[in-house]
Amino acid sequence: MGVSALESTHASEQMEHFEEQVRELLIPTDAEDAKLVQKGLMLYRQGVVKQLQIFNDKITSMVQDVTRVYVKLDLVFASMSSCTCPTEGFCRHQMATFFAAFSKFGSVGDWVTAWREPAREQKEVADWGMQTAKDLIKANGILKPDYSRWVHSFEVSFDTLLASKKFTSPYVIPELYGIYERRIHASAPVEQEWRLLYEMVAMVVSFRKLAMLSEQLGHDEDMVKRAYLHLFHNLMDDAEDLAVKIGVQSLPFAFDEFIERLKNDAFDLLRCCSGLEYERIYLYRLLWVQFFKKKDWREEELTKIQAGLKALQDWENPLPLMVAGVHLNILVGNDEAAVRLMGQFTDEEITPYMLFWIEYLTTLKAWRRVAVLIELFLQKVKGYLTALGGYHSCVTFARNALKALTTFCAENDRVDLYERGLLVMLPYSFGEYEYLLFERKQYERWGELQAFVGLDFYxxxxxxxxxxxxxxxxxxxxxxxxxxxxxxxxxxxxxxxxxxxxxxxxxxxxxxxxxxxxxxxxxxxxxxxxxxxxxxxxxxxxxxxxxx
The missing domain is CATH 1.25.40 (Serine Threonine Protein Phosphatase 5, Tetratricopeptide repeat)
Incomplete structure (x- = not known):
């Protein structure tokens, strides 16, 4: 299109939207980002951006660098922009193309000057004794480990990168979070044992901050799922892996204070926001199984949970605290209290959390305790599957449930219990049940099963x-x-x-x-x-x- 199209009101709004995203993606205190902007500016000023066009929410160009490359900027989602050069992410050619397009609407020089002087970061630098968030994080690798400084530096860096921006598109969050996460990893303590603990603390703080940001930005469950739910799941997986690594080494005495402080902060996972219940509870339970093993800690936490439930406002969701209460009762061996608490939930609410406890007690070979939970689970699972809906989701859950039951049934010669599980979860357990009956040569029942699910002979x-x-x-x-x-x-x-x-x-x-x-x-x-x-x-x- 011609210049007139570029200067249209629609194009102007699109460029303003895209320009905000570029500000979000590039951090002026980051040396690499500063170099990127400088290189893009040089290419733009050399006049090597050719064939600039805008159409269908895209800007395209050919940039005559050392070799010729082709750029496509996505005006809706900047992170989806591309270039034919081998550089990953936003490159100098995309930057040069942005400047060439932006020059139709305003001064490129003014934009660069404004980008280099972000007011929010200046304020945070002043608050921290003229030290940037990045420098502050880096100091953790040099200074003596200090829990308060770790947490504060994570929070400052997170707020600087993700929470201080005007642009609130959920699709930008993974890119910004990736920058934040790289800074955290790059600034960890050198000593291996402290590095692992540092990363675990970072995961808990980051998870809580990201969950709170999601609520502050008004992102609903569907939006989070489409744009960045994977960030929470990655944190859950990484925390599990990290727990195993920390668990196999002898912990220094100096760790005690850090772990106790982490224990107190973990409680905030239950109350930091209203959404992401399953993810928050999963991380909380993992920490209490792997790290917070002292019996008096667990008993104190139960008291804290009970007090928290009493203090809840009418509008607050009690489920995370109640599930935590079940979890802590199981950890201290009070299964009767745990079962009583489970009775206060609907099948839909409590069933997905039960597999964790079945698997946990299975690892302890606490067979009597596992049997009680499995019986209760089999009473509730059908109601849960009905409420869950969605064939694929139900099949996935049924498969995970049967996997959780397998060890107990095999170790205790309870094929009958496994078969009950198969029956109660039909039709979603069809594949596993069909295989079992055929392998056992129970062909008549195999035929009845085919008829039950309505399969034709062919x-x-x-x-x-x-x-x-x-x-x-x-x-x-x-x-x-x-x-x-x-x-x-x-x-x-x-x-x-x-x-x-x-x-x-x-x-x-x-x-x-x-x-x-x-x-x-x-x-x-x-x-x-x-x-x-x-x-x-x-x-x-x-x-x-x-x-x-």
Whole structure:
């Protein structure tokens, strides 16, 4: 398009939107970002940006650098912009193209000057004795470990990068968080044992800050899921891996104070926001299993939880504190209190959290305690699956649940309990149940299961059918009868042809079973019942199923 299109009101609004995103992505106190802006500015001033065009929310250009490259800027989501050069992320060619486009609306020089002097960062620098958030974080790798300084520096860096911006698009958060996370890792203490603890504290603080930011920006559950839920799940996975690494080394005595402080901060995960319940509770439970193992700590936490529940306002969600209460009661061995608490939840609320405790007690080989939880779980899981909805989600949950039950059932010779789980979670446990019945050669029940889920004969795996036809062919009779009848009920020529194919297979099986009389009686009854279906009768005669 021509210049006039670039100068249109719509294009102006788009450029303003894009320009805000560029400010979000590039941090003036970061040396690499500063170099990037400088290189882009040089290319723009050299006049090597050619063929600049805007269309369909995109800006495209050709940049004649050392080699020719092609740039596409996404005006809606800056992070989706691309360049044919090998550089990852926002590159100097994209920066030069941005400057070339921005020059149609304002002064590039003024933009660069304003970008280099962010007021919010200046204020935070002043607050911290003229030290930038980045320098402050770096100091952690040099100075003696200090929990308060760690937490404060994480919070300052987070607020500087993610919480002090006007632009609130959820799709920018992963990119900004990536910059924040790289700074945290780059500034960790040198000593291995302190580095691991530092990263664990950083994860808890970062998780809490990100959850609070999500609520402050008004991002609903669906928006978070589409844009950056993976950040929370990555933190959960990383915390689990880190817990294993820390657990295998002997912890210095100096760690005690840090772990106790972390324990107190972990409580805030339960109350920091109203959303992300499952993720917040998961991280909280992990910490209490892996780190906070002293019995008096756990008993104190229970008292704290009870006080927290009493102090809740009417509008606050009690679920995270209640689940935490169940968890701590299980950790201190008070299963009766835990079960009583679980009784206060609906099936939909408590069931997804139960697998964690089943797996935890399984690792302890506390079989009696596991058995109680499994019984309770099997009473609740059907209600949960009904409320969950979505076939794929239900199948995934059923598969995870059966995995959690497997060790207990195998160690305690409780195949009956496993089968109960399979039954109660049908149809979502169909694959596992079908396999179990076939492997145990319970072919009749296997056939009943196929009928229950409504599979037609031609949907069944051929290798399974061959085995059953050889070992217990009568199992297939019912399925063939049902499938043939369903085809006849369709009342069209192609369905009649399929029905006849199944009936001929039935005839073969009846002969194999030496039940020819039963077959003839069935066929005679069927032809009488369908005498008005002329097309069906024609197909029967054409295929010589009946005499012409």
């Amino acid at each position: 949907d069944l795996p051929k290798d399974r059918l061959k085995v059953i036809e050889k070992e217990q062919p009568e199992v297939l009779l019912g399925m063939l009868h049902q499938t043939a009848q369903r085809e006849i009920d369709q009342k069209n020529r192609s369905s009649y042809k399929m029905a006849v194919r199944h009936l001929k297979k039935l005839r073969t099986l009846y002969k194999k079973l030496k039940r020819v009389d039963d077959w003839e009686y069935f066929l005679e009854t069927l032809m009488e019942r369908t005498k008005r279906l002329r097309a069906f009768h024609e197909e029967c005669r054409r295929s010589k199923l009946v005499d012409v």
